[in-house]
Amino acid sequence: MADALLELTNVDVHYGAIHALRGVSxxxxxxxxxxxxxxxxxxxxxxxxxxxxxxxxSAGQIRYGGQExxxxxxxxxxxRGLCHAPEGRGIFPNLTILENLxxxxxxxxxxxxxxxxxxxGFTLFPRLRERAGQMAGTLSGGEQQMLAIAxxxxxxxxxxxxxEPSLGLAPQVVETIFKIIQEINKAGVTIxxxxxxxxxxxxxxxxxxxxxxxxxxxxxxxxxxxxSPEIRKAYLGE
Amino acid sequence: MDxxxxxxxxxxxxxxxxxxxxxxxxxxxxxxxxxxxxxxIGWYASAxxxxxxxxxxxxxxxxxxxxxxxxxxxxxFVIERLAYRPxxxxxxxxxxxxxxxxxxxxxxxxxxxFGPNPRAFGVLPHRPPLxxxxxxxxxxxxxxxxxxxxxxxxxxxxxxxxxxxxxxxAVSWNPSVAALMGINIDFIISFTFVLGSVLAAVAGILYxxxxxxxxxxxxxxxxxxxxxxxxxxxxxxxxxxMLGGLLLGLAEQLVSGYTSSSWxxxxxFGILILILLIKPSGLLGKGTAEKV
Ligand SMILES: Nc1ncnc2c1ncn2[C@@H]1O[C@H](COP(=O)(O)OP(=O)(O)OP(=O)(O)O)[C@@H](O)[C@H]1O
Ligand SMILES: [Mg+2]
Numbered sequence: 347m348a349d350a351l352l353e354l355t356n357v358d359v360h361y362g363a364i365h366a367l368r369g370v371s372x373x374x375x376x377x378x379x380x381x382x383x384x385x386x387x388x389x390x391x392x393x394x395x396x397x398x399x400x401x402x403x404s405a406g407q408i409r410y411g412g413q414e415x416x417x418x419x420x421x422x423x424x425x426r427g428l429c430h431a432p433e434g435r436g437i438f439p440n441l442t443i444l445e446n447l448x449x450x451x452x453x454x455x456x457x458x459x460x461x462x463x464x465x466x467g468f469t470l471f472p473r474l475r476e477r478a479g480q481m482a483g484t485l486s487g488g489e490q491q492m493l494a495i496a497x498x499x500x501x502x503x504x505x506x507x508x509x510e511p512s513l514g515l516a517p518q519v520v521e522t523i524f525k526i527i528q529e530i531n532k533a534g535v536t537i538x539x540x541x542x543x544x545x546x547x548x549x550x551x552x553x554x555x556x557x558x559x560x561x562x563x564x565x566x567x568x569x570x571x572x573x574s575p576e577i578r579k580a581y582l583g584e
Numbered sequence: 585m586d587x588x589x590x591x592x593x594x595x596x597x598x599x600x601x602x603x604x605x606x607x608x609x610x611x612x613x614x615x616x617x618x619x620x621x622x623x624x625i626g627w628y629a630s631a632x633x634x635x636x637x638x639x640x641x642x643x644x645x646x647x648x649x650x651x652x653x654x655x656x657x658x659x660x661f662v663i664e665r666l667a668y669r670p671x672x673x674x675x676x677x678x679x680x681x682x683x684x685x686x687x688x689x690x691x692x693x694x695x696x697x698f699g700p701n702p703r704a705f706g707v708l709p710h711r712p713p714l715x716x717x718x719x720x721x722x723x724x725x726x727x728x729x730x731x732x733x734x735x736x737x738x739x740x741x742x743x744x745x746x747x748x749x750x751x752x753x754a755v756s757w758n759p760s761v762a763a764l765m766g767i768n769i770d771f772i773i774s775f776t777f778v779l780g781s782v783l784a785a786v787a788g789i790l791y792x793x794x795x796x797x798x799x800x801x802x803x804x805x806x807x808x809x810x811x812x813x814x815x816x817x818x819x820x821x822x823x824x825x826m827l828g829g830l831l832l833g834l835a836e837q838l839v840s841g842y843t844s845s846s847w848x849x850x851x852x853f854g855i856l857i858l859i860l861l862i863k864p865s866g867l868l869g870k871g872t873a874e875k876v
Binding site: 398399400419420421424425429430431432436438439440441445448449450452453501 | 747750751753754756757758760761762763764765766767768769
C-alpha cells in the first residue's frame with residue numbers, strides 16, 4: 347500500500363447546528379485515485395471542503411503529507427499543492443477565460459512552465475482556446491465545466507480534489523473527462539474524486555468510500571465495490 | 585469645466601466605495617471621512633511643515649499630497665482591520681452599523697482634535713486661469729482633471745491588467761472560490777481599502793484646493809454624493825464609478841448654472857432616487873444572471 351498522502355481520522359463537521367459529518371475516516375495513498383460516492387446530501391462536498399480548509403472540522407484529524415492541516419486557510423494549502431475544484435464549476439464569469447486559467451496558476455512563478463500548461467489545457471479543450479479572450483460567463487454550462495478542470499490543472503497540484511467533474515456534461519465529454527483524470531493521475535497527481543456517476547468513478551478508482559448521512563458505511567477497492575450487491579442496488583440502479 | 589473637475593473628484597471618492605463594495609458587499613460609510621482626513625492631513629502638513637497653509641511651492645504641494653496619501657492608506661488599513669474584519673462572518677447589518685459608527689468617530693474625533701471652525705487651505709500655488717480652445721478653465725480645475733485622469737488610468741491598469749487586480753475581481757465574484765486559487769482574501773481586502781483610501785486622500789487635497797475650507801464635517805456631503813455617483817454607475821463597477829462621478833459633477837453644475845445653487849444637493853439625491861427606481865443596478869451595473 348502506498349504511503350498516505352491524505353488521511354482523515356474521525357472527522358466531524360458542523361454547519362451551525364447541522365451535524366454534516368460524523369466520524370469520517372478516509373485514507374488516500376500517494377499516487378492513487380480514491381472516490382467518494384453517496385446520495386445527495388450524504389456529505390461528500392462537505393468532506394472535500396474540510397480537506398481544502400473551506401470548513402474547520404469540529405473534531406478529528408486531517409493529515410496531509412504527514413502534517414496536521416485541519417483549520418489551515420485554503421490559500422496556505424494551495425501553496426502546498428492541495429488543489430480543490432469545487433462543486434458547481436466555480437469559475438469566474440466576470441473574468442475572461444484566459445484570466446480564469448491564469449488564476450489557476452496564481453501562486454506559481456515559473457512563467458515558462460505556466461505557458462506550457464496553458465498550451466496543454468488548450469489542447470485538451472480546443473473550445474477554450476477559440477474563446478480565450480471572452481468572459482467566462484458566456485460559455486455554456488458544459489464548457490464552463492471544462493474550464494474548471496483545465497484551471498485546476500494549471501495549479502500543478504500534488505493532491506487534486508474534484509467535486510462532480512462530470513456534472514451536466516454530454517456522455518462523450520464525460521468519457522473524455524475521465525480519460526483526462528486518469529492521465530493526470532498517471533502523471534503523478536493524487537486524486538480524491540466525488541462523483542454521482544458511481545460506475546465510472548469506481549471503474550477508475552483504487553479505493554472507494556460510500557457515505558451515507560455523514561458517515562462512511564462501506565469501503566473497499568473500486569473493483570470490490572463495483573461487485574457489491576448493496577452498491578449495485580443503491581448507486582448503479584440495479 | 586467646473587463640473588468636470590468636481591465630477592473627477594466625486595469619481596475618485598466613488599472608486600473607493602465601489603471597490604470596497606465589490607470585495608465585501610459593504611458600504612463603507614466612513615469613506616467620506618477618510619476623504620476629510622486627506623484634506624486635514626494636508627492642512628496640518630502645509631501649516632506645520634512648509635510653514636504655509638496656503639499655496640506652498642509645487643514641490644511642497646507634491647510632498648504634502650504624498651504624505652496625505654500614505655497616512656490615509658494607513659487609516660484605511662486600520663479601519664478595515666479593527667472595525668470590519670472582526671465582523672466578516674456576521675450579518676451585513678452589523679458591518680453597516682459599524683461603518684456608521686466609524687464615520688461618527690472620525691467626524692467627532694476630528695472636531696475634538698481640530699475644533700469645529702473651518703480653516704482656509706489651498707495646497708496648489710495660485711495661477712491665473714488658462715484659455716484653451718476658446719474656453720476659460722481655472723488652474724485648479726486643470727490640475728484636478730489631469731491628476732484624476734492619470735490616477736484613473738493607473739487604477740484601470742491595476743484592476744484590469746495586473747495579477748492583484750485579477751485577484752480583486754475574483755474575490756468580488758466569489759471569495760471562497762478565490763481562496764481555492766491560492767489568493768489570500770485578507771490581503772486583497774486590505775489592499776482594496778488602502779487603494780480606495782489613497783484615492784480619497786488625493787480627492788481631499790484637490791477638493792480643498794478648489795473649495796479652500798477644511799473642517800471635520802467636510803466629508804459628509806462629498807462622501808454622500810460620491811456614494812450616489814457609485815450607485816449611479818453601478819455599485820461594484822470600477823468604470824461605472826468614474827462615469828457616475830463625472831455625470832453627477834456635470835449635472836450639479838448645470839443645475840447651479842441655471843437655477844439657484846441651493847438646488848445642487850437636491851439634484852444628487854434626486855438622481856439617487858431615480859436610479860433606484862429605474863435601474864437599481866446602475867448605468868454599467870451587471871445583471872446577476874448565472875448560467876446553470
Ligand atoms: N452551507 C451549508 N449550511 C448548512 N447546511 C449545509 C450546508 N452545506 C451543506 N449542508 C448540509 O450538509 C449535508 C451534507 O451536504 P453536502 O453538500 O456535503 O452533500 P453532498 O454529498 O455533496 O450532496 P450532493 O450529491 O447533493 O452534492 C446536507 O444535509 C446539507 O443539507
Ligand atoms: Mg456535493
